[in-house]
Amino acid sequence: MPLTLFRFILAAGFVLLHLFSKNMKFLRDSPRSRILSVAGGIAVAYVFLHLLPDLAEYEDELKGTLDFATNRFLEHHLYMIAMLGLAIFYGLEQMAKASKRHNVEDGRHKARPLVFWIHIGSFTLYNALIGYLLVRENFTSHYGRLFFFIAMGVHFVTNDRGLRATHKEDYDRYGRWLLAVAILAGWLIGTITEVSDVVISYLTALLAGGVIMNVMKEELPEERESSFPAFLLGLVAYSLILILL
Known part of the structure; x- marks a missing residue:
């Protein structure tokens, strides 16, 4: 299969996950689905x-x-950018939760509109980055790109549920469409242009920090009643696949 077509199919798969993850009724939030x-x-x-x-x-x-x-400093400290990515998404999550708590007191069970747009705007950039890396990351084979798709795809499903819980109908009306378009925008930018390895390294670092934060915020809260054995199963099984292949 031509590489360009393969990349587009995977990008389209990301889009479909965003648009239809709401229909996955078998995924419970509390107690948290083992899936x-x-x-x-x-x-x-x-x-x-x-x-x-x-x-x-x-x-x-x-x-x-x-x-x-600055670049000479960061070339030795890319992990600082990953830490920054984690901190940014932690701050955004705290902002969204505080806004929702405030609105619950007023009888509304979602974050304020301004907070919604800031929160969704950050995830729009996050998704565009993933769409771009789908094209421009230095994968050694189709398998490497497919494993990226699987890991980010299941991550998208988890993120969708968290964003929907925070923003309710605003997410379904606007948010999921913006995130789906962002994937295609990132894919298109990656297809028609290429940035330097320096930028790619910074973007990869930000993504790493963001993914860690967004997974942990869904797994750690006590009210989620998450399953550690299920989390460990996913961790170990996928680790073995990555190591062997």
Whole structure:
């Protein structure tokens, strides 16, 4: 299969997941569906066994090649950008939850409109980044790209449920469409243009931090009643697949 067509099929798959994940009625939020916990384990395994090792490779490749002082510093500290990605998404999540709590007191069970647009705007950029990396990440084969699709796909399903719980009908009316379009926008940008390895390394680092935060915020709260055995199963099984293949 031509590489361009394969990339488009995977991007279209991401879009379909966003548009139709709401119809997956078998996925419970509380007690948390074991399938969602398995999905969290898969996403975390991919971050630690693929994305973070990629950062180490980028650091080696970029050493001594950058001109600006900031870039020279960051070429040795890409993990700081991953940490920044985690912090950004943590802050956005806290903002959205605080807004929802405030509105619940007023009889509304969703975040304020301004908070909704800020929150969804951040995930729009997040999705565009994933669409771009689907094209421009240095995968060694179709299998590598397919494993990226699986890990990010199950991650999207988890994110959709969290965003829908926070923003209710606003997410279904506007949010999921924006996130679906963002995937295609990232794919298109990656198809028609290419940015430097420096930018790719920064984007990969931000993505790694964001994925870790977005998985943990869904798995850790006590009220979720998440399944650790299911999370561990996803983590171990996908780790073995990545290591063997």
